[in-house]
Amino acid sequence: MTASLIDGKAFAATVREHVASLVAGVKAEHRITPGLAVVLVGEDPASQVYVRNKGIQTVEAGMASFEHKLPTGTSEADLLAMIARLNADPKVHGILVQLPLPGHIDPDLVINSIAPAKDVDGFHVSNVGLVSTGQKAMVPCTPLGCLMLLRDHLGSLSGLNAVVVGRSNIVGKPMAQLLLKDSATVTIAHSRSRDLPEICRRADILVAAVGRPEMIHGDWIRLGATVIDVGINRIERDGKTRLVGDVDFASTAQVAGAITPVPGGVGPMTIACLLANTLTACCRAHGLPEPEGLTA
Numbered sequence: 448m449t450a451s452l453i454d455g456k457a458f459a460a461t462v463r464e465h466v467a468s469l470v471a472g473v474k475a476e477h478r479i480t481p482g483l484a485v486v487l488v489g490e491d492p493a494s495q496v497y498v499r500n501k502g503i504q505t506v507e508a509g510m511a512s513f514e515h516k517l518p519t520g521t522s523e524a525d526l527l528a529m530i531a532r533l534n535a536d537p538k539v540h541g542i543l544v545q546l547p548l549p550g551h552i553d554p555d556l557v558i559n560s561i562a563p564a565k566d567v568d569g570f571h572v573s574n575v576g577l578v579s580t581g582q583k584a585m586v587p588c589t590p591l592g593c594l595m596l597l598r599d600h601l602g603s604l605s606g607l608n609a610v611v612v613g614r615s616n617i618v619g620k621p622m623a624q625l626l627l628k629d630s631a632t633v634t635i636a637h638s639r640s641r642d643l644p645e646i647c648r649r650a651d652i653l654v655a656a657v658g659r660p661e662m663i664h665g666d667w668i669r670l671g672a673t674v675i676d677v678g679i680n681r682i683e684r685d686g687k688t689r690l691v692g693d694v695d696f697a698s699t700a701q702v703a704g705a706i707t708p709v710p711g712g713v714g715p716m717t718i719a720c721l722l723a724n725t726l727t728a729c730c731r732a733h734g735l736p737e738p739e740g741l742t743a
């Protein structure tokens with residue numbers, strides 16, 4: 448069997464177009480421009496690339512982009528003060544603080560200082576609680592993007608065995624919550640799990656969010672499974688720098704029914720969902736009808 452490709456890049460483009468057309472409507476009818484503030488502390492080159500891409504795509508969708516680049520040595524107090532200003536700024540509907548933060552700053556403290564209604568990453572404890580109890584929330588962008596791809600590919604997830612490899616607060620745990628909400632039977636595996644290949648072989652849906660290049664092999668995959676590869680790993684091969692996922696694409700594509708590529712899979716969906724969340728936050732802030740089809 449040869450897997451079909453789940454084209455996240457193309458799907459993300461349709462999500463961004465949908466967002467852009469709704470943004471145009473909000474601007475024309477209500478004279479409101481949705482705004483996203485992105486805060487980057489430090490010089491991490493990968494983070495700089497992501498932040499630049501987010502800024503470009505925000506503007507392309509017709510929204511306002513506010514980028515705040517702070518030096519590595521910025522104190523926690525100064526960062527908290529900046530977030531307080533953004534919380535109070537009516538032009539800012541969404542706030543994203545790029546992770547990871549430098550070691551002297553407590554990420555939980557920073558994330559929980561963002562106004563929950565502006566927390567477009569969905570990382571604030573109150574959004575975590577709202578998602579896990581199935582209430583209206585800001586849903587984390589990467590898991591939301593994965594869910595959109597899965598629903599588009601499979602229709603219903605009800606009753607399917609889903610295995611999430613990875614239990615981070617930003618990907619694994621919220622992914623598991625969303626799969627559970629869609630009535631999948633969910634297993635969360637991690638570095639202490641025994642016999643990971645055997646656990647993965649039970650999966651109708653396998654979501655890999657590990658951060659280990661090409662760790663998951665084709666012989667761990669159930670025939671016909673749907674594989675979502677969240678991993679973004681930069682490696683050296685044949686003297687070139689390449690981007691690979693947490694799944695060994697070549698061997699997995701022989702067995703799976705469908706698979707997301709890296710690049711061009713989950714990554715572009717993450718940014719599309721960030722734009723969608725910013726529009727949703729803007730509509731909620733102004734009492735406008737909730738945009739349809741953009742959240743979980």
Ligand SMILES: NC(=O)C1=CN([C@@H]2O[C@H](COP(=O)(O)OP(=O)(O)OC[C@H]3O[C@@H](n4cnc5c(N)ncnc54)[C@H](OP(=O)(O)O)[C@@H]3O)[C@@H](O)[C@H]2O)C=CC1
Pocket residue numbers: 589612613614615616617618619636637638639640643656657658659677678679680693713714715717
């Ligand atoms: N496409 C996108 O938009 C995004 C991609 N990513 C990528 O996704 C990947 C995961 O990110 P993130 O969740 O932040 O990473 P973290 O490092 O926070 O979490 C990794 C998880 O994988 C588990 N793990 C590590 N090694 C193993 C192993 N050998 N076997 C089983 N489980 C293991 C860890 O287990 P334990 O808890 O026991 O340590 C942990 O739960 C990375 O490649 C990252 O770059 C992240 C965010 C967005």
Ligand SMILES: Nc1nc(=O)c2c([nH]1)NC[C@@H]1CN(c3ccc(C(=O)N[C@@H](CCC(=O)O)C(=O)O)cc3)C=[N+]21
Pocket residue numbers: 496497543544545546547568588589679690709710711712713714715717718
């Ligand atoms: N507060 C916060 N929120 C995040 O959502 C967040 C974060 N911090 N820190 C880092 C991770 C990582 N992340 C990615 C987003 C897009 C791509 C993406 O678009 N990737 C392209 C390729 C990009 C390239 O070539 O480097 C692709 O997969 O096709 C990847 C990774 C968001 N993250």
